[in-house]
Structure formats: structure tokens, C-alpha cells
Amino acid sequence: MNYFKKILQYAYPYKQYAFLNIFFNSLYALFSALSMVAFIPLLEVLFQNTKKILIKPRYDKSISFKTYLEDWLNYHITIEMSNSISSTLMYVIMLIIILFLLKNLFNYMALYFITFLRNGVLKDVRNALYKKVLDLPIAFFTEKRKGDLMARISSDVLEVQVSFLSILELLIREPLTIIFTLIVMFSISAKLSIFIIVFIPISGFFISLVGKKLRRDSDQVQKEQGHFLSIIDETINGQKIIKTFGVKSSFLNKFKASTKKFFNFSNRLLHRTNLAAPSSEFLGISIIGVLLWFGGQMVLIDETINGSTFLVFIGLAYNILTPAKSISKSIFSIRKGDAAAARIINILEAKNHLKDRVDAIDKSSLNSRIKFKNLSFSYDKKIVLSDFDLTINKGETIALVGQSGSGKTTVANLLSRFYDFNNGSITIDGVSLKKIKMKSLHKLIGIVTQDSILFNDSIKNNILIGKENATNIELVEAAKAANAHKFIMEMNDDYNSNIGESGMKLSGGQKQRISIARAILKNPEILILDEATSSLDSESEKSVQKALDNIMNGRTAIVIAHRLSTIQKADKIVVMQNGEIVEKGTHNELMSKKKVYYNLIRLQEV
Secondary structure: OOOHHHHHHEEEEHHHHHHHHHHHHHHHHHHHHHHHOOHHHHHHHHHOOOOOOOOOOOOOOOOHHHHHHHHHHHHHHHHHHOHHHHHHHHHHHHHHHHHHHHHHHHHHHHHHHHHHHHHHHHHHHHHHHHHHHHOOOHHHHOOOOOOHHHHHHHHHHHHHHHHHHHHHHHHHHHHHHHHHHHHHHHHOHHHHHHHHHHHHHHHHHHHHHHHHHHHHHHHHHHHHHHHHHHHHHHHOOOOHHHHHHHOOHHHHHHHHHHHHHHHHOOOOOHHHHHHHHHHHHHHHHHHHHHHHHHHHHHHHHOOOOOOHHHHHHHHHHHHHHHHHHHHHHHHHHHHHHHHHHHHHHHHHHHOOOOOOOOOOOOOOOOOOOEEEEEEEEEEEOEEEEEEEEEEOOOOOEEEEOOOOOOHHHHHHHHHOOOOOOEEEEEEEEEEEHHOHHHHHHHHHHHEEOOOOOOOOOOOHHHHHOOOOOOOHHHHHHHHOOOOOOHHHHHOOOHHHHEEEEHHOOOHHHHHHHHHHHHHHHHHOEEEEEEEEOOOOOOOHHHHHHHHHHHHOOOOOOEOOOHHHHHOOOOOOEEEEOOOOEEEEEHHHHHHOOOOOHHHHHHHHOO
């Protein structure tokens, strides 16, 4: 219950609905007991055992309120019976119908108000999870499966929502039903009531034995669901590779293995859950059987209770066993909900080491330079950068080149604060990167990556990510500068054309130009181009390179490239190997040295 308690804080904004639910559940519990008691006069009329009272009773302190009510009801039944037995029967039946009507009306009202609470918590927890996903650093997602995160936001939250009804039933409705019913039962026969109370804990003990391992089973089910959702996600994204490499059977077997585990875990979980109701019912009817034997003797031998009252007492006893069974089901549901809540809290309380410092400031512009000093970074104990020193003056274009794994992209990621470096410093105009607010820093930076990250939306909305309040004129100008306006206007709905999942309706060059248009519209002071043309054909590369030249003009740019022909005009070229700088200079200076850069150029010319 520890994790579930943390989820309960999301119910606070909807507390008024909880109070209304409690109020109507209390009325439901009361009328649940009264509706059973109403059968006593009906049975007495049918068996003609009604106590004859011809003088209208008056309440005084010498008699109990219970006795007064019985005499008052018997008086009215006696008067009615003297007129017509049929009207008396109708009178008693109408009383029962009204009580059951009120009971079920209050039940509906309780469920009506709890709906707002349950769905409100569902909405707010999902919003909190999504906000947390947006806030968490990129490093977090390298260790988590996407499918697992999706399962937590969807099915885990739904499990918690279902558990909210269970906990209110467990705390309010069913206990009150039992309490009110016991009060009525004790008023009928304390001896029989004590007999019932002795046997009820037996049922509770058995239920606790069944539910001990439920939370662990539920956790296994949710984890495996996250696993096969990840496989589905990978399959959809990797369709081309799966088909061309002929590995459909391999992926199918992997998916089948996961669903088989899910099948086994689900069966175990449901077997335990399904055991609660029949076992509770069997124990209940066993108690009723013993009650019939014990109470039957009181009716037939001792004659301390009449038959009509005893029959209603049995109904009241069953009225206790039904909510007791519901409580047992609620306990199972809450245990499952607690397992789901644990997985949700695991995300909500995940540590973010890249939060803004208390003394962080806004930085709205780059005035002089960016400086990397003695920068070191390692990932999983593997050194990626070591003693990296570089100064980038405002307006300069710096190219980072080198073999894959040399640390080029890491430099860009550290400047963007997607990760935090281990040692050294990065400063912008002498201000430490760690003292600049993240939101402010990201406004300064625009990124165009090798894999164009586009969303299943219109071209217009994908470009407007760069500047949400941009005018249509600004939008078109950005597209023209990115060399994208022409192909956009040739599409069916021009700027309103939907580009599909990850821009699948566009070619590689078109997707890249949309990404560049987005960056142009943002108009960042610092531009990072990470292999922006490496995946394109020669014709597309020319169009994209022209767009890149437009956006880099007069801007501070860091260009990461494998194709060295695209960076020869850079103000400074930095050659990297194994996380270290081995050469710096212009294209001509490095070529004249005939060292690492020269050899890279020669390799690409072959």
C-alpha cells in the first residue's frame, strides 16, 4: 500500500466527489439493512403471525425505540388487515419496493460521483507521467524500453484507476453495510449475531493466505506486457530491415516467447484472483448452514425467536457475507493496484540530475565565445572524451571530423546538456553551462540531425515547432530558405499535407529540408548540424547543402560530418580520435600537414 498512498495525493483535487461518494454509500449501507428488515412484516402477514395491536402506541421512556417502531408498524398492519388482507399485503410490498428503490438510487449516486474521481485521477496521473517523460534526461531513455514506458502510462495507470473504486468500497461502503446489518442483527438476536461474528474471521484468514503473492504476480504481468509492447514498437519501426533480411520468423518467435510468458503469468494471477469469490461464497454458505442448524433449534425447540424473524436474520447474515466477499475482491484489486502504482512511482520519482541549479540564470544571446576546457566524459565506465579543449568564437563555423566513436556527437550533446560531463567546463560568454537555465540554453541552440525527427502531423505544424507563433509569411520564408517550398507546394494540401509516421510520406532529402526549415524558423544563435547530409543521395545532398549554407550564414555553427567535402569552407576543422583532438586548423592548413585529416581526405577520394 505504500506506493498506492503516493498515488492517492492525485485524488485531492477531487475530494468533493469522494465526500459525496461516502455520503451516498453510507445511505446505501443503511437502506441495504433496512430493506432486509422490511421482509419481517411481509412474512408475518403471509404466515398470519402479525402481533395484533388495536390501540395506537405512544412512545415513552419505559419502552425501547425498537419496540415502539415494531408496535407502530404492527398497529397499522392490524388496522389494514381488519379492512382487507389484500390491501395489507400491498402496503407491506410497497414498503419493500420503496426501500429497495432508495437503496439502489443511493448506490447509483455513489457510483456517479466516484466516476469523476476515478477518471480525474486517471487523467492527472497520465499527465504527470507524460510531463515527467518530457523532463527526464535523454540518458534515462537509453536504459528503458519504450514499450515498458507505454505500458506504465496506459495499462498501469488504468489498473490504479480501477483500484480507486476498490479502496473506497473497502474503506467505506462494505464496512458500513456490515456495521448497519450487524446493528439490526443484534437488535433481533444477540446470541445468533455473536455466533455469526465468530465464524467471519475464518473467511478473512483464508483470503489473506490466497492474496500474499498477488502483488508479485501482477508486477510480472505488467513487466512482460511492457516487453512485448517494445517488440511491437521495434517491429513497426524496423519493417524494412525485418523483411529484407528475412528475419520475420526470428521476431515472431521472440514475440511468441514473450506472449507465452505473459500467458503463464496472467493465468497464475487470474487463478489467484478468481479463487477469492468462490472460496468466499463457499465459506459463506457453510456459515449459513451452521446458522440454520443453530438457529433452527432456537425456533423449533427453544422458541426464543419466531420463524419469520429467523428467515430475515438468515438474509441479513448473507447481507454481511456479500460485502465481505466484495472486501476480499477489493483487497486483491488493491494489491494489483499497488504493484501498478510502484511502476508508476518509479517513473514519477526518477532522479533528474540535469535540473536547473538554484542560482541558474537566463541567457538570451551568444555575445563572444563558447569554450570547452579540459572536458572529460565517460559512459558506462567507457571514456568517450578526454581533456577536450576548444574555443568557438561567435559567427565561426567549426567542423568536427573523425572516425565513428571518436566523440564528435558527444561534444554536441554535452553543449546541449543532454548529458552532464564528468570533469572540466563548458562556458558561454564566460558563464558556466551549469549556471544557465535549460530552457534558456535550448532557445539558443538549433539542431539538425542525420535522422530527421518529424512527427505524424502536417508539414506546417512540423515547421512551426521551431516557432509556434510564427506568421504564415515567416513560415514560407523559412521553407524557401530551406529549399523546401517548391516540393511542399506540389503536394496535395501543400503546407497542410500530413507527412505520416516519422515523415514516411517524404523522401530523405525532403524530410531533411523540413528539419532545416524548422531550424531556420527558430533562428538559433548556435546551430548544430550532426551528419545532416550523410544519409542523402548526391542530388538531395546538393539541395540540402544549399539550404544549410543559407542557415549557417553569419551564425555560430558546429558541423559534424563524415563527408569532408561539405566542411572544407569551415573556419576551423577539428580532427578527433578516441575522444581527443589530434589536429586543428583550416582545410588548407591541415592538408599541408599531410597527417590525419589529409589521410581521411585521401580515403574518401579513392
